[in-house]
Amino acid sequence: MGRWEPDAAGRLRQAALDLFVERGYEQTTVADIAGRAGVTERTFFRYFTDKREVLFAGANQLQDRIVAAITEAPEEQAPYDVVVDAMAAGGDVLEERREFARQRAAAIASHASLQERELLKLAALSAAAAQALRERGVAEAAAGLLAETGVALFRVAFERWVAAPGTPDLAACVREAAGELRAVAAEYPVHR
Amino acid sequence: MGRWEPDAAGRLRQAALDLFVERGYEQTTVADIAGRAGVTERTFFRYFTDKREVLFAGANQLQDRIVAAITEAPEEQAPYDVVVDAMAAGGDVLEERREFARQRAAAIASHASLQERELLKLAALSAAAAQALRERGVAEAAAGLLAETGVALFRVAFERWVAAPGTPDLAACVREAAGELRAVAAEYPVHR
DNA sequence: TATGCTGATGTCAGAAACTGACATCAAGGA
DNA sequence: TCCTTGATGTCAGTTTCTGACATCAGCATA
Numbered sequence: 487m488g489r490w491e492p493d494a495a496g497r498l499r500q501a502a503l504d505l506f507v508e509r510g511y512e513q514t515t516v517a518d519i520a521g522r523a524g525v526t527e528r529t530f531f532r533y534f535t536d537k538r539e540v541l542f543a544g545a546n547q548l549q550d551r552i553v554a555a556i557t558e559a560p561e562e563q564a565p566y567d568v569v570v571d572a573m574a575a576g577g578d579v580l581e582e583r584r585e586f587a588r589q590r591a592a593a594i595a596s597h598a599s600l601q602e603r604e605l606l607k608l609a610a611l612s613a614a615a616a617q618a619l620r621e622r623g624v625a626e627a628a629a630g631l632l633a634e635t636g637v638a639l640f641r642v643a644f645e646r647w648v649a650a651p652g653t654p655d656l657a658a659c660v661r662e663a664a665g666e667l668r669a670v671a672a673e674y675p676v677h678r
Numbered sequence: 679m680g681r682w683e684p685d686a687a688g689r690l691r692q693a694a695l696d697l698f699v700e701r702g703y704e705q706t707t708v709a710d711i712a713g714r715a716g717v718t719e720r721t722f723f724r725y726f727t728d729k730r731e732v733l734f735a736g737a738n739q740l741q742d743r744i745v746a747a748i749t750e751a752p753e754e755q756a757p758y759d760v761v762v763d764a765m766a767a768g769g770d771v772l773e774e775r776r777e778f779a780r781q782r783a784a785a786i787a788s789h790a791s792l793q794e795r796e797l798l799k800l801a802a803l804s805a806a807a808a809q810a811l812r813e814r815g816v817a818e819a820a821a822g823l824l825a826e827t828g829v830a831l832f833r834v835a836f837e838r839w840v841a842a843p844g845t846p847d848l849a850a851c852v853r854e855a856a857g858e859l860r861a862v863a864a865e866y867p868v869h870r
Numbered sequence: 871t872a873t874g875c876t877g878a879t880g881t882c883a884g885a886a887a888c889t890g891a892c893a894t895c896a897a898g899g900a
Numbered sequence: 901t902c903c904t905t906g907a908t909g910t911c912a913g914t915t916t917c918t919g920a921c922a923t924c925a926g927c928a929t930a
Contacts, residue, residue: 489925490878515915526880531917602794605801609793628862631830638826670820671863681896682907707886718909723888 495533495543497523502540503586506593511600538603541590545607549614552576556618565624569636570664572615576640577647577656588648612637639663687725687735689715694732695778698785703792730795733782737799741806744768748810757816761828762856764807768832769839769848780840804829831855 491497501522505514516537520530534540555572563571580587594600616633620626643659654662683689693714697706708729712722726732747764755763772779786792808825812818835851846854 488878494878516917517915527916528881528918529879532879535917537916598798601801602798605797606790606794609797625862627858630834631859631862634826634830638823642822666819667823670817670823673817673820680907686907708888709886719887720889720910721908724908727888729887 491524494523494525494529498525498530498533499540499543503589503593506541506596507589511593511597538600541593541600542603542607545611548576548579549611551579552611553614553618556615557622559622561622565619565628565632566635568619568622569615569632570639570661573636573640573643573664574657574660577643577660580644581655581657584648587644591644591648608637608641635667639667683716686715686717686721690717690722690725691732691735695781695785698733698788699781703785703789730792733785733792734795734799737803740768740771741803743771744803745806745810748807749814751814753814757811757820757824758827760811760814761807761824762831762853765828765832765835765856766849766852769835769852772836773847773849776840779836783836783840800829800833827859831859 498519502514502519505518505522516530517527519540520527523530530540534543552572552575555575556568559568559571594604612630612633615636616629619629619632624632639660643656643663646663647654647656647659650659690711694706694711697710697714708722709719711732712719715722722732726735744764744767747767748760751760751763786796804822804825807828808821811821811824816824831852835848835855838855839846839848839851842851
């Protein structure tokens, strides 16, 4: 047996989420989180750059999956479809952790400083997706707009998926939202 | 003459921007800002909820202008055109303060926590624009997407306007970006 | 087996951001 | 003249976050 319990970071993440749900983000100190995880405050800050980051440590995995999906898409596929498929693939990353995602989303919604961090992560995701699109030949301006559209689709889909108690999986929600965007685009054609 | 110099908030804003440019955001303490403005730290926190907010106090004015432009647009105007015009109108708010806007943008670009705050403000702007669109009868989903598109246009236009040393005004940059979006949309039609 | 290194953690002191409670005091009105 | 008001100051305290250094099980290696 090691000198310490393994996976301190995981324990910290779990403790933080539990405490944020139990008593709220502001009412939870880093010392509380560390205490519940069985480490000191200093150790918390070795794993996470700040108090908010403990909720966002998994965001890289989602981004990697989406970028990979864009990179590996068939060359002849239209850019819009590439993005929609990639966002659906990103959905699979969360599929197994719906309850976790629900609690985490509720915590984020409860405090502005967590929303700020979420927006920064989504902006990073968008930038990474845009870069991946450029690398497969999509024009500069189009890449940025497509990536932002894709992230917007993902956000809308995620909200519905988290709210819906029932069956639909996240990838399906992404495709549904993409379909609605097509309909809206058809309904309000660009003028002039 | 009053007991204190007038416009403490304005002095704090100016002192903060100057110091952020001179020595950087992190190297500037709230006590520094307050000192240069001739007040105490406590007074700083009476005017601004936190250190970042001192750079964003003017954001409401921009949002109000854009929302008003949407609300007052001719009823028969197509939603996309309403949004483009509103963002151009928002540009007029900044037109007289290009140098100020440049310095402020540079400061924000220099530190992630300021970018977070900026993203939150833009999200609020988007939400307010979407609400204004709904109130003039634009459908739920379309309102959200149009508002986000409009904010994206404004961001792109702002970046170019701030970078360009020369003549173009911000409203013109917004319209130019909107024209490019039309072109991109035509180039990559939605499939299926 | 002894020795020495490594890495994860602890301890401690301190800076900086922020908050609540209360004090001060010019200005302006009753 | 007295009272109230509002902007500010003072002060003490909490929380977040950082740097420097100590500890010590486990592992490699002599």
